[in-house]
Amino acid sequence: MNSLNLSYAQCCGCSACYNICKFDAIDMIEDEKGFLIPKINKEKCVDCGACANVCPVLKNKLNIDENNEKYPLAYAMYNKNEDERLKSSSGGIFTLLAKNIINNKGIVYGASFNNENLVEHIRIDKLEDVSKLQGSKYMQSIIGKTYQLAEKDLKEGRTVLFTGTPCQTEALKSYLNCEYDNLYIQDIICHGVPSALVWKEYIKKYNDKKLNINFRNKEFGWKKYCVSIKGENVDYTKCYVEDTYMKAFLKNIVLRDCCYNCQFKKYRRISDITLADFWGIDKICPEMFDDRGTSLIIVNSSKGERILNCIIEQTKFKKVNLEDAIKMNRCMVESVAMNEKREEFFKELGKIPFDELIDKYI
Numbered sequence: 509m510n511s512l513n514l515s516y517a518q519c520c521g522c523s524a525c526y527n528i529c530k531f532d533a534i535d536m537i538e539d540e541k542g543f544l545i546p547k548i549n550k551e552k553c554v555d556c557g558a559c560a561n562v563c564p565v566l567k568n569k570l571n572i573d574e575n576n577e578k579y580p581l582a583y584a585m586y587n588k589n590e591d592e593r594l595k596s597s598s599g600g601i602f603t604l605l606a607k608n609i610i611n612n613k614g615i616v617y618g619a620s621f622n623n624e625n626l627v628e629h630i631r632i633d634k635l636e637d638v639s640k641l642q643g644s645k646y647m648q649s650i651i652g653k654t655y656q657l658a659e660k661d662l663k664e665g666r667t668v669l670f671t672g673t674p675c676q677t678e679a680l681k682s683y684l685n686c687e688y689d690n691l692y693i694q695d696i697i698c699h700g701v702p703s704a705l706v707w708k709e710y711i712k713k714y715n716d717k718k719l720n721i722n723f724r725n726k727e728f729g730w731k732k733y734c735v736s737i738k739g740e741n742v743d744y745t746k747c748y749v750e751d752t753y754m755k756a757f758l759k760n761i762v763l764r765d766c767c768y769n770c771q772f773k774k775y776r777r778i779s780d781i782t783l784a785d786f787w788g789i790d791k792i793c794p795e796m797f798d799d800r801g802t803s804l805i806i807v808n809s810s811k812g813e814r815i816l817n818c819i820i821e822q823t824k825f826k827k828v829n830l831e832d833a834i835k836m837n838r839c840m841v842e843s844v845a846m847n848e849k850r851e852e853f854f855k856e857l858g859k860i861p862f863d864e865l866i867d868k869y870i
């Protein structure tokens with residue numbers, strides 16, 4: 509497909525190649541399914557091989573201290589601040605981590621909605637901007653040149669918290685290619701990332717430049733979370749099992765090709781800390797369940813432990829067994845199976861109204 513020697517199905521769109529290229533020879537282009545893929549400009553390319561070297565998919569395995577038996581450690585946890593917790597997808601632990609970094613003059617990177625209602629990675633250094641990163645946005649975030657920005661911050665001695673999907677955090681680590689004591693990496697357990705084109709089709713009917721979107725509205729509880737969309741022409745709230753976009757996401761018909769065979773879903777991770785929803789907490793540890801959101805927190809390194817210790821007093825937590833915890837959250841280690849109607853679905857995307865498309869295929 510390109511001189512990276514990476515097949516379309518393998519490419520995770522992490523943008524490590526786009527960030528590393530010194531010759532500006534790579535553009536991230538939207539393909540017909542709505543996913544960004546690298547395109548090499550042959551006229552600018554000098555065949556230096558940097559893009560293939562940095563690719564976390566081709567690299568296959570980054571250095572993890574496999575001998576450190578102490579990790580991973582797992583906790584059920586939630587933020588004691590009710591307001592922050594309710595505005596977050598699960599237990600609101602990201603918010604505590606981000607505030608801690610910013611209070612110590614650090615920088616946080618994470619996924620935010622932009623002015624076109626799409627998701628992109630941004631750099632923040634102010635407490636009032638933490639809310640932009642709060643909450644899961646169920647589509648692939650556009651990385652842009654944030655790995656370069658993070659590298660600059662790190663080299664200037666700033667403390668950085670970089671957050672993202674496991675492919676994005678591995679890409680950052682591969683891009684940096686050295687250890688920074690002032691870098692904290694936080695990933696998530698990731699189901700997979702839906703296509704931005706599908707999202708655009710879904711919100712088209714609202715014809716609104718700037719919507720207020722919450723994929724994890726807890727009005728009816730954490731377990732029965734809703735999608736809520738507010739704007740000039742819309743005031744919409746629907747439980748995830750009834751919302752057409754969430755149906756498509758959770759029926760595995762709109763994920764990126766590589767998400768069905770993801771090499772970043774694993775037990776031992778390069779991130780310092782992994783955040784997730786603690787599905788099944790009501791059975792495993794009922795005293796940590798009140799249907800307002802409980803996180804599963806996985807500490808993967810001593811740095812992860814260090815940053816968690818800074819916020820632990822602001823949380824309610826209980827140590828748990830990781831194997832038990834991931835019984836209800838297989839996306840930690842396993843990819844979901846591709847919906848067999850996926851190709852037909854994408855062929856008809858945009859040709860018939862979105863709700864009809866969902867009725868036909870889901």
Ligand SMILES: Cc1cc2nc3c(=O)[nH]c(=O)nc-3n(C[C@H](O)[C@H](O)[C@H](O)COP(=O)(O)OP(=O)(O)OC[C@H]3O[C@@H](n4cnc5c(N)ncnc54)[C@H](O)[C@@H]3O)c2cc1C
Nearest residue numbers: 596597598599600601602618619642643645671699784785
């Ligand atoms: C696409 C996607 C799939 C997920 N799949 C699962 C799953 O299968 N099982 C599970 O337990 N948890 C999953 N999660 C994670 C979960 O929904 C919560 O984000 C996590 O529990 C953290 O919750 P919180 O309350 O601490 O923080 P929140 O405030 O809810 O989370 C904010 C954090 O999520 C990051 N984030 C939000 N959207 C994106 C995005 N599009 N790309 C990269 N980073 C993003 C932000 O940068 C920030 O670090 C998924 C999240 C996303 C974005």
